Amino acid sequence: MAQAPELKLVPTPGQTIGPFYGYALPFAKDNELVNQAHPNSVRLHGVVYDGKGEAIPDALLEIWQADEAGNIVSEQGSLVRDGYTFTGWGRTAVDNVGHYTFTTVNPGATEEGKAPFIMLTVFARGLLNRLFTRIYLPEDTAALANDPLLASLTDAERKTLIATREADGSLRLDIHLQGKEETVFLSYPRES
Amino acid sequence: MSTNNKTLDPAATTASQEDISAEISSIHEVYRQQLLSGMKAETQPRVDFAPYRSSLLRHPTKNLHHADPETIELYSPAFGQRDVHALESDLTIQHNGEPIGERIVVSGRVLDGDGRPVAGQLVEVWQANAAGRYVHKRDQHPAPIDPNFTGVGRTITGANGEYSFTTIKPAPYPWKNHHNAWRPAHIHFSLFGTDFTQRMITQMYFPGDPLFALDPIYQSITDQDARDRLVATYDQSITSHEWATGYNWDIVLTGSNRTWMEEEEGEH
Numbered sequence A: 001m002a003q004a005p006e007l008k009l010v011p012t013p014g015q016t017i018g019p020f021y022g023y024a025l026p027f028a029k030d031n032e033l034v035n036q037a038h039p040n041s042v043r044l045h046g047v048v049y050d051g052k053g054e055a056i057p058d059a060l061l062e063i064w065q066a067d068e069a070g071n072i073v074s075e076q077g078s079l080v081r082d083g084y085t086f087t088g089w090g091r092t093a094v095d096n097v098g099h100y101t102f103t104t105v106n107p108g109a110t111e112e113g114k115a116p117f118i119m120l121t122v123f124a125r126g127l128l129n130r131l132f133t134r135i136y137l138p139e140d141t142a143a144l145a146n147d148p149l150l151a152s153l154t155d156a157e158r159k160t161l162i163a164t165r166e167a168d169g170s171l172r173l174d175i176h177l178q179g180k181e182e183t184v185f186l187s188y189p190r191e192s
Numbered sequence B: 001m002s003t004n005n006k007t008l009d010p011a012a013t014t015a016s017q018e019d020i021s022a023e024i025s026s027i028h029e030v031y032r033q034q035l036l037s038g039m040k041a042e043t044q045p046r047v048d049f050a051p052y053r054s055s056l057l058r059h060p061t062k063n064l065h066h067a068d069p070e071t072i073e074l075y076s077p078a079f080g081q082r083d084v085h086a087l088e089s090d091l092t093i094q095h096n097g098e099p100i101g102e103r104i105v106v107s108g109r110v111l112d113g114d115g116r117p118v119a120g121q122l123v124e125v126w127q128a129n130a131a132g133r134y135v136h137k138r139d140q141h142p143a144p145i146d147p148n149f150t151g152v153g154r155t156i157t158g159a160n161g162e163y164s165f166t167t168i169k170p171a172p173y174p175w176k177n178h179h180n181a182w183r184p185a186h187i188h189f190s191l192f193g194t195d196f197t198q199r200m201i202t203q204m205y206f207p208g209d210p211l212f213a214l215d216p217i218y219q220s221i222t223d224q225d226a227r228d229r230l231v232a233t234y235d236q237s238i239t240s241h242e243w244a245t246g247y248n249w250d251i252v253l254t255g256s257n258r259t260w261m262e263e264e265e266g267e268h
C-alpha cells in the first residue's frame, strides 16, 4: 500500500471515558443489532479483563460490521431501534462482572475470499484512549490463512482476534487489556 | 450501597498531590528531553501513565499493531434526525424548571485531519452539574443533585461540521486517585467520523482552570500544545445578551483513509 498523505491538522487528543458514562451513553436495545427473534441472530459475548486477569466492570464496547451478505450499510436508526433495520453498529456497557453481549448476525465477507470480521472499539475507566481491534469469525480457515493482518502475527497473538464458535452458535471472544493473553490492538494510518 | 473505589482500584494508593505532581513532572521532563533531541511531538495521551493509578492494569503493554484499513474500517455508522431530536442539544430544558448554575453555550466544528468538516455525524456529551455531581449511581460526592439537570446531550453536526450545546458550566469534583484529588471542570465528548477508525471519546476543559497542573488525566498528554487542544476558548461572539456566556471548541479527528485509498485504487 502506498504512503498515506500527511495530515493538514493535528488531531485532538482522546481522554478516558471515566466512570460516569453509565447514565449517558447506553440506550434501549443498544446491543441489539438484530432482534433475538431474528432467524439468524447470533450472540457475540465475552469478558473484558485487566492485567491481573480480573474482570473490568466499567468498560464500554462498540461494534461495527457488515451485514450477512457482506454489505456495509448506511442506515439511520441505531439509537432508536425499530427492530427491523440493520444499522451495523452497536454499543454495550459490560456488566458488574465484566461480561458483554451483543445480539447480531455473522458478518459476510465484504469481498470474495476475505476473512469476515467485526470491528471492536474498547473504552474503559482507567484507559486513557480508545482501543481498536478486530473480531474474526473462525470458520473460513482458508480466508483466515490469507488475511494480511493475521499473517503478520504470532500464533498466540492471532488467537486473541479469532472468536470461538460455541455449541449454541454463539461467538465468544474475551478481551485482555494487558497481560499474557493481551489482545492485539490496532493502529491505522493517519492517526497523527 | 456505597462503592469503595479502593476495591475498584487495586493499584490506588494514598499518595499525596505532591507525590502525583512529582511523578507527572519527571515523566514530562523526560519527554522534554526527547523533544529537544528531535523526537516527534506527541499528540495523544499516554495510555501507560502511572500517576493515573487506574491506568496501571488497564493499558496494553505491547505497541499497537499496524493495520491497513479494510472495507468496514473505511466507513462509519450513519446517524441522523431519526436518531436524535433537535432539542437534545439543550441540556437546560430537559426538566420542568431551570437548572442552577452558569448557563453556557459550547459550540464549534468537527473536522477531520484534512480539515474537512464532518457533516451529519453524532456528537454526544455528558457532564457533572454546577455543584460537581453526576446523575450516576456510583457518584458518591456529597454535592447536591439538581432535579432540573441530567447532564446528557446529543446532536447531529451540520453541513459544515458545526455543533452547539446549551448547558450549565460543570464544577470540578473530587475523585479517589490520590488524597485530595480534584478533576478540573470538564465536559465529556463522544465523536464519530466518516471512518470508524476516527471514533474518539475525550474531555473538553475550560480556560485557565487552576487544577490543570494537578490532574493526572489531563497531564497524561505530555505535550503542552496537545493539552491546549482540549481547552475551549471564551468567545464573545457565541455569548448572547442577557442569556448565556459562550465557548468555542473545534475538534479534529484523525485522517480519513477512504478518500486517499479510493483515489489510489482509481489510478491503477
Ligand SMILES: [Fe+2]
Binding pocket: A018, A020, B128, B186, B188
Ligand atoms: Fe467526568
